[in-house]
Amino acid sequence: MPGLRAEMKRFLDLAGLPAAYTDKLCLSLSEVISNLVRHPPQKATRMDIAIETGTGGVRLDIADDSTPFATFDAICKTALARMRAAESMAENGYGIGCVLVQHTRVTYTPADHSADGRNHFTIDDRKQIPPPKEDATPQKNRARKPVIFLVDDDAGDLKAHHRMLAGLYDVVPLPDAASALALFRVQRPDLVISDLHMPQVDGIALRRQISALPDGDTVPFVFLSASSEGINDRGILRLGIDDYLIKPVSSQSLARTAERILGRREQLGRAIEERFHRDIQKYLHPSLPTVAGPWRITTLNRMAEVGGGDFTLHHETPDGLLAVLADVMGHGLQAKFFAYAYAGYLRSLFRSMAHEKDDIRTSDFLQSLSDAVGNDDFLDGTLLTCQSFHLGRGGDIRIASAGHPPPILIQNGHATPLPVMGALPGMTGHSGYHEYRRTLLRGDKVLFATDGFLDVFHQEAPDNDSDSAPAAPHTLLALLAAHGHGSGDQLARQLWQAFDNNRGAYNRAADDATLIIAAFEGEPV
Amino acid sequence: MNIGNVFEIQPAPDYTLIRFYGFIDASSVLQIRPALQRQLSDDTANLIVDMRDVGFLDSHGVGLFVSLLKQAHEKKGRLVFAAAKGQPASVLRMVGFNGGLVSYCATLNDAYALFARNKAV
Numbered sequence: 001m002p003g004l005r006a007e008m009k010r011f012l013d014l015a016g017l018p019a020a021y022t023d024k025l026c027l028s029l030s031e032v033i034s035n036l037v038r039h040p041p042q043k044a045t046r047m048d049i050a051i052e053t054g055t056g057g058v059r060l061d062i063a064d065d066s067t068p069f070a071t072f073d074a075i076c077k078t079a080l081a082r083m084r085a086a087e088s089m090a091e092n093g094y095g096i097g098c099v100l101v102q103h104t105r106v107t108y109t110p111a112d113h114s115a116d117g118r119n120h121f122t123i124d125d126r127k128q129i130p131p132p133k134e135d136a137t138p139q140k141n142r143a144r145k146p147v148i149f150l151v152d153d154d155a156g157d158l159k160a161h162h163r164m165l166a167g168l169y170d171v172v173p174l175p176d177a178a179s180a181l182a183l184f185r186v187q188r189p190d191l192v193i194s195d196l197h198m199p200q201v202d203g204i205a206l207r208r209q210i211s212a213l214p215d216g217d218t219v220p221f222v223f224l225s226a227s228s229e230g231i232n233d234r235g236i237l238r239l240g241i242d243d244y245l246i247k248p249v250s251s252q253s254l255a256r257t258a259e260r261i262l263g264r265r266e267q268l269g270r271a272i273e274e275r276f277h278r279d280i281q282k283y284l285h286p287s288l289p290t291v292a293g294p295w296r297i298t299t300l301n302r303m304a305e306v307g308g309g310d311f312t313l314h315h316e317t318p319d320g321l322l323a324v325l326a327d328v329m330g331h332g333l334q335a336k337f338f339a340y341a342y343a344g345y346l347r348s349l350f351r352s353m354a355h356e357k358d359d360i361r362t363s364d365f366l367q368s369l370s371d372a373v374g375n376d377d378f379l380d381g382t383l384l385t386c387q388s389f390h391l392g393r394g395g396d397i398r399i400a401s402a403g404h405p406p407p408i409l410i411q412n413g414h415a416t417p418l419p420v421m422g423a424l425p426g427m428t429g430h431s432g433y434h435e436y437r438r439t440l441l442r443g444d445k446v447l448f449a450t451d452g453f454l455d456v457f458h459q460e461a462p463d464n465d466s467d468s469a470p471a472a473p474h475t476l477l478a479l480l481a482a483h484g485h486g487s488g489d490q491l492a493r494q495l496w497q498a499f500d501n502n503r504g505a506y507n508r509a510a511d512d513a514t515l516i517i518a519a520f521e522g523e524p525v
Numbered sequence: 526m527n528i529g530n531v532f533e534i535q536p537a538p539d540y541t542l543i544r545f546y547g548f549i550d551a552s553s554v555l556q557i558r559p560a561l562q563r564q565l566s567d568d569t570a571n572l573i574v575d576m577r578d579v580g581f582l583d584s585h586g587v588g589l590f591v592s593l594l595k596q597a598h599e600k601k602g603r604l605v606f607a608a609a610k611g612q613p614a615s616v617l618r619m620v621g622f623n624g625g626l627v628s629y630c631a632t633l634n635d636a637y638a639l640f641a642r643n644k645a646v
Contacts, residue, residue: 002548005581023612030583034551094584094620101619405623421626455618474631 005030008051015053024102025060025123031095032062032121040066048118052126060123068110068119099123101329115182145170146190146262151180151206152224153198157247161193161224164251165258177201181209189219190262193254196225196244207239220261224249276336284339286312286514292321293393294522298492301514302452309339310450310512313347315354320392322360324350325516327404327450329383342384345372362388362400363433366422370402370433373426384425387448395440395520400433405454408480409438410445410491415480418446445488445519447480447495452513456502488519531557534564539640540571540605542633543593546578549586549613558589570602573636582613587620594627603628607636 005026012022029049036044044066052059100106105124111117126144147170152158155175162173172189174180177198184192192210196203203223211217223236223244242261245253286301301310309328314321324346328339349368353360365388373384387404391397399407403424406417420436440446457476476495483494492515499513531553535542543561547553572593590604597604605628609617630636 001550001552002581020615023615026581027583027612027616030550030581034583034585038551094587098584098616098619403621421623424621451618474635 001030001033004033008049011051012053012058015058017053017058021058021125025058028099028102028123029060029062031099035095036062036064036066036121040069042067058123058125062121063114063116063118064121065111065118068112069108109186113185115186120186146258147172147187148258149174149180149183149189149192149194151175151177151192151194151198151203153195157195157224161249161254164254168255169258177203177206177209180206184210184213184216188215190265191220191222191258193222193224193258196223204236204239207241211240220265222257222261284309284311284336284343286310286325286516288312288314288323288516289321292316292391294395294520295321295391296488296519296521297321297391298489298517298519299514300492300496300516302512304452304512309336309342310452310514311339311343312514312516313343313350315350315360317354317360317390318358319394320390320396322354322362322365322388322390324365324386324388325404325448325450325514326384326386327452327512327514329385338384346386360390361435362390362398363422363435366400366402366425366433370423370425385451386425387420389446389448389518391518391520393522395442395444395522397438397440397446397518399436402433405449405451408447408477409440410447410480410484411441413481413484415447415477415484417477440520442521442523443485443519445484445491445517448516448518450512450514452511453499453515455511456499456513488517491519492517532561534561536566536569540573540602541565541569542573542575544575544578548581549579549589550581550583551585554585554589558592561589565596568600570597570600571605571640572597572602573605573607573633573640575607575633575636576609576613577607577633579609579613580611582616584620586613587616590617590622594622605630605636605639607631607633 008029009022009026012025013019033047036047044064046065048063050059050061050063052061103123103125105122107120107122107124109120109122111119114120145168148165149172150158150161150165151174152161153176158173158175162171165171169191172183172187174183177194178201180192180194181201192206194203194206198206201209203225207221209216210219210221217240220242221240223241224247225244226247228246243257245257285303286299288297288299290297299312303310310326311328312323312325314323316322326339326342326346328342346369349372350365353365353368366386369386383403385401385403385405387399387401387407389397389399389407399418399420401420401422403422406420409416409418418436418438422433454476479495479498480491483491486494495515495517499515530546532543532545535544543565545557549557574590574593594604604626606617606622607630609629628636628639630639
């Protein structure tokens with residue numbers, strides 16, 4: 001295994017990928033292979049590893065001949081639930097979870113669904129990571145070409161059309177519908193151009209069968225036909241095709257049709273995604289009151305372009321402010337969606353508990369959340385860390401944590417992590433949440449933050465020299481000690497400046513980051 | 526596999542130092558676990574895990590560290606990671622070994638100082 005990892009690292013280094021990303025892929029490769037040679041009843045005896053690099057990142061495909069995992073989705077769910085579960089003290093079961101949280105798309109195609117009769121474990125990060133800085137190759141030339149499946153039983157037409165499109169697209173010529181269907185199950189094209197009239201399975205049947213596959217109906221489809229006869233039949237129009245062309249087709253016409261359809265598809269996809277992000281970010285954007293009695297609160301946040309999902313909730317109590325800071329784990333739009341769903345659920349829970357009782361214990365709130373997560377398949381489908389805190393008018397703070405990084409107290413030029421810890425919501429077997437209490441003095445401050453902020457201070461030294469000592473958490477503690485004497489707002493902005501300076505290009509869009517500084521400016525009671 | 530090349534244990538009055546070398550992965554952990562259990566005293570409470578020479582850590586290594594964390598907590602002690610960097614440090618953070626569960630020290634001397642300070646207090 002070390003030899004394989006070294007070979008993979010060598011290859012990825014040559015491709016100019018960031019070292020941190022290479023480390024992630026090596027870990028994932030190690031975890032997947034360990035699983036395939038240890039767990040299936042019939043262990044893998046042969047594996048083929050294919051790596052495809054592109055501007056956007058890497059596609060890693062591991063094909064093997066072991067007994068297929070019958071319930072991969074369930075395995076993923078369990079694995080994710082254990083992933084950040086050092087608190088749960090599980091001594092195994094982190095492997096697949098490590099793979100899932102590191103990558104945008106992880107798929108598993110069992111042998112009976114794959115074209116070559118082998119299982120395929122595929123990681124596809126293309127479009128996720130930034131291109132290497134040093135590479136001077138023009139972006140346009142290195143962009144992934146859209147993939148077009150060209151299906152035609154006429155070998156002459158197939159060759160001619162292939163030649164017309166080959167310079168512009170990644171064209172896969174296929175002699176019949178059966179080949180197209182088999183390949184479609186393992187590789188998703190951006191466009192299918194198919195002859196209408198073919199023996200055995202014709203273009204119409206091909207369109208229907210592709211539409212029946214997961215997400216198949218979202219792939220644009222163009223018919224080629226020797227005559228226009230029947231092309232306007234209602235049955236064909238209802239299939240959801242994007243265009244049809246009458247043979248013989250000119251090079252210009254074929255290329256323009258492909259360009260128009262692919263361009264429109266990308267435009268629509270981008271518009272939908274941007275709107276989704278905009279709407280969700282507007283709803284989730286963490287925000288707390290700047291003043292709560294004697295407390296001055298500064299909340300700073302950066303929403304990730306992809307992934308993450310931080311949000312806050314707050315409620316005024318008779319003697320202070322009760323707040324929640326939550327961080328939904330994951331990457332991509334799915335994480336945003338779960339953050340959105342979680343925020344809605346927590347808001348309802350928060351309101352209903354506040355309605356019943358003025359004095360909500362922070363630990364009780366987390367316990368209710370944990371009970372709900374443990375009993376709900378939907379909420380259990382992702383991971384969340386959460387911190388609930390109450391800022392009392394007399395300077396008393398009460399804090400409970402569910403898998404969240406500990407808050408830090410800044411007092412008299414010293415910064416000290418507070419001993420606040422607890423299991424992730426939904427974990428069974430833990431002994432419940434404890435509420436930490438402390439009374440602060442005038443000028444004391446407490447820092448609450450999510451991993452997206454704190455991780456930057458865990459990163460390696462800014463010069464990315466992997467052999468140098470890492471910037472350990474004490475970097476942040478030192479900053480807090482050095483700048484902790486000013487106002488909470490000044491401190492927050494200085495920390496944010498350091499955060500901005502430290503985070504590299506890779507981290508820029510990976511996760512939400514939230515920082516809250518609560519400064520007590522009253523007199524303790 | 527010569528287990529002596531994978532880890533070594535140095536007991537001290539206030540802690541036990543475990544220094545790991547190379548790759549802590551599926552194959553090495555199979556060897557490390559039983560050897561560690563044999564060599565680690567039952568009354569060990571405080572553990573310093575020296576990560577200076579660890580080049581790679583996978584989920585099997587994480588499981589091993591969870592077992593060490595359990596042992597430390599059962600004896601009312603603590604687990605300290607010293608000089609973790611690069612890929613192993615990233616993995617530890619990813620699986621939730623946060624500051625509420627364990628301590629991180631940038632250097633081995635910082636880890637020693639941690640116990641010396643506690644003793645002084």
